[in-house]
Amino acid sequence: MFYGLTTIHKFENGTAGNISLSTFIVLLKVVGQISTIDNLLPELPESPYLMRRDDKKVQRVRNSK
Template identity: 75%
Template structure:
């Protein structure tokens, strides 16, 4: 398995674009069909798949995941965590932010 920490952000975007193209093709969809189903322009899809996008928004990526039936994969990326006793305050309220005290 590849260590993704070795990749820069643009390299990871290119990798995701290549992988997305494989998913699209396995779904037997053209770029035009993905554009119509997602509301994303064909140019954006083409650039993403060819590695020339540089960057795409998270919203765009989520729309693309939905089209190829992979939206549930987001649960693998950031699974829901169990309650943490370390984040519970004395009054039984969950901490909303982390503050560090300066010594």
């Protein structure tokens, strides 16, 4: 992928609008801030679908074909 200087300049100034997530991630790499992406995304809570009533985790079962 190739991103022009104008795109990077708009991104750094906060004026780049309507960019895709993949472009955003690449631009974070370009400006050397990819390591801070963990600060942007919250930690996901455990899914209630994976818990049984007795607070044990549900085991995944693969069905045979």
